[in-house]
Amino acid sequence: MLDPRLYREDIDRIRQGLERRGAKVDLDTMVNLDIEKRKINVRLDQLKSERNAATEKIAQMKRSGQDAQEHIEKTRALGDEIKVQQDKFNDLEGRFQAMALLVPNLPQASVPDGRTSADNVVRRESGRKYEGPKPKHHLDFSRELGLHDFERGAKIAGSGFPIYVGLGARLERALINFFLDEHITHNGFTEIQPPVLVNQAAMIGTGQLPKFAEDMYTIGDDGLYLVPTAEVPLTNMHSNEVLDAASLPIAYAAYTTCFRREAGSWGKETRGFQRLHQFDKVEMVQFTEPSKSEEAHQKLVGYAEGLLQKLDLHYRVLELCTGDMGFGAAKCYDLEVFAPAEERWLEVSSVSNFEDFQARRANIRTKLEGKTQFVHTLNGSGLATPRVLVALLERNQTAEGGFRIPEVLQPYMGGLKEIPPKKK
RNA sequence: GGAGAUGUGGCAGAGUGGUCUAUUGCGUCUGAUUCGAAAUCAGAAGUCCGCGAAAGCGGUCCGGGGGUUCGACUCCCUCCAUCUCCGCCA
Structure with a gap:
């Protein structure tokens, strides 16, 4: 597997390496999957951060004997949203990984160019x-x-x-x-x-x-x-x-x-x-x-x-x-x-x-x-x-x-x- | 193959739904002390992902995966590994 960072930091290096090998890979799709995936990841991390804060609040209230029911109801929606985003993320990540496992290694510079x-x-x-x-x-x-x-x-x-x-x-x-x-x-x-x-x-x-x-x-x-x-x-x-x-x-x-x-x-x-x-x-x-x-x-x-x-x-x-x-x-x-x-x-x-x-x-x-x-x-x-x-x-x-x-x-x-x- | 038990940081070993930011001990690293070391004292430290120019911030990880829940080391399901006993067998 190639360094996944290359797909966003140096896609040309991958492109050239695969070109030299004569390997055909749909790199555009991979790059897009990676961009999509990271977008969802940012959103997901935010949501999780909110949930962590919310459950901590609930825990505090429970500890001090207050009724937290209202907060629990509100947090439920957050949990549902996290699930949706998490599924989306897993899907994108899975698709990217599946493709990444099929990408061959890049040849060293010294390898002679050729087809057969x-x-x-x-x-x-x-x-x-x-x-x-x-x-x-x-x-x-x-x-x-x-x-x-x-x-x-x-x-x-x-x-x-x-x-x-x-x-x-x-x-x-x-x-x-x-x-x-x-x-x-x-x-x-x-x-x-x-x-x-x-x-x-x-x-x-x-x-x-x-x-x-x-x-x-x-x-x-x-x-x-x-x-x-x-x-x-x-x-x-x-x-x-x-x-x-x-x-x-x-x-x-x-x-x-x-x-x-x-x-x-x-x-x-x-x-x-x-x-x-x-x-x-x-x-x-x-x-x-x-x-x-x-x-x-x-x-x-x-x-x-x-x-x-x-x-x-x-x-x-x-x-x-x-x-x-x-x-x-x-x-x-x-x-x-x-x-x-x-x-x-x-x-x-x-x-x-x-x-x-x-x-x-x-x-x-x-x-x-x-x-x-x-x-x-x-x-x-x-x-x-x-x-x-x-x-x-x-x-x-x-x-x-x-x-x-x-x-x-x-x-x-x-x-x-x-x-x-x-x-x- | 059958029955039961266990799986927590480098190691040992607590934790049975929210003060876990995972107790404690050993080990490690950095200081202090010392001519130097030991001992002692003080402090620090993990993985992976993302955002960010950086400082830093957020997320994640208690065998793997899934589920229940506002919230899971803790409850449920499943797989894997190890141990004990039984069975079988080169």
């Missing part, structure tokens, strides 16, 4: 390029080695719910553990294991709701949602809190399963692991002082990159353009790995600085120099496993048809160096 992913800027490309014969597609390769079972997953849940089998399951677990261990032993994160069901307030807090309701799985009877990312529970852990400034920055890392309906986003480029309803991800979340978020953002990107380097993958870092950034982001970097069979770059991480956008929604503050103010929140995948797996499967095929396990994962695979080809 084609306008994103490649900041750097790194890692060893794949060289050798064109490898097998990861789905065919996985099937040969018996690592995953999409068909049976579809049978019990639907398409987009793969089953990890045998060494495929162990490889998944290895990736998760490797990611987490890196964060908690080298990058200074506290490991968290949060609930994967959250309430509506949490989903609003990080910005998934109300705009993206159709992307979420719901548990209707209980009013709960399956988390689309650990960002939701981790960030909302501190909702409605004033964080001790000395405790900042707070850095959490968590592995959770992530659930996404991915409504309407299926197509030929989403085969196999590239788009799933259920997948595994390790997420990094940070809370910082406002002045420190930019620095923290760069570091988060570095942590995610470090994992790709250790896995010996070929990757690049994109600076997202204004039109391609997520709803709540003020600035965002994507990390993509190259899949040599598909000959495509695949997004494995998105690292965003939300500034105070989420902190306002979730009401997360700190006290700095005597002033209570909103913190900045950031998060980034570190990493999501499925597309990392795609790149690994396509890159690490041996001449004999086996899978070469990256060195850093070998300790997590019981020392195994290779998943051998299945015997005929």
Whole structure:
């Protein structure tokens, strides 16, 4: 959520920011609602002030044993009027809030202008390029080695719910553990294991709701949602809190399963692991002082990159353009790995600085120099496993048809160096 | 899941319809005293919203929401959380 003061003090800043994003918001209506609302508020406060005086008068009379009936009759009308004005105010306030929750964040000045992913800027490309014969597609390769079972997953849940089998399951677990261990032993994160069901307030807090309701799985009877990312529970852990400034920055890392309906986003480029309803991800979340978020953002990107380097993958870092950034982001970097069979770059991480956008929604503050103010929140995948797996499967095929396990994962695979080809 | 109880400021803990501007204690901050500290004494302090150039003024907040009333911390409804007992269960 944007600072509500901006709507009356610097509407041009909002207008320009949204324009750069290509976002359409009926700002005129919002400005008018705000003006109307404040007008009613002034009237309401006056009325309440009068009522306070009147009831005090009645109290005094009662105390001294006088008959206050006449005053009570008169004050009744005041109460009725307050009710009318209060309803009006609540209606205006509700309408303004409902609209405010749908306004995306304003991009930082440094964000490149653009409309689509084609306008994103490649900041750097790194890692060893794949060289050798064109490898097998990861789905065919996985099937040969018996690592995953999409068909049976579809049978019990639907398409987009793969089953990890045998060494495929162990490889998944290895990736998760490797990611987490890196964060908690080298990058200074506290490991968290949060609930994967959250309430509506949490989903609003990080910005998934109300705009993206159709992307979420719901548990209707209980009013709960399956988390689309650990960002939701981790960030909302501190909702409605004033964080001790000395405790900042707070850095959490968590592995959770992530659930996404991915409504309407299926197509030929989403085969196999590239788009799933259920997948595994390790997420990094940070809370910082406002002045420190930019620095923290760069570091988060570095942590995610470090994992790709250790896995010996070929990757690049994109600076997202204004039109391609997520709803709540003020600035965002994507990390993509190259899949040599598909000959495509695949997004494995998105690292965003939300500034105070989420902190306002979730009401997360700190006290700095005597002033209570909103913190900045950031998060980034570190990493999501499925597309990392795609790149690994396509890159690490041996001449004999086996899978070469990256060195850093070998300790997590019981020392195994290779998943051998299945015997005929 | 059933029965009962509780929810008040940073913490503890009073308050059962109007002297609540929320008693009191602890803690915090600022002074005084001291070489400095402790102790003691005096004083101060919260949130959010609005109006205002400012000083300041008004409103709001006792778990959340709603209701009754001229007036609600107090009465009613509802939701949430915690505790105790019972039941069930990895």
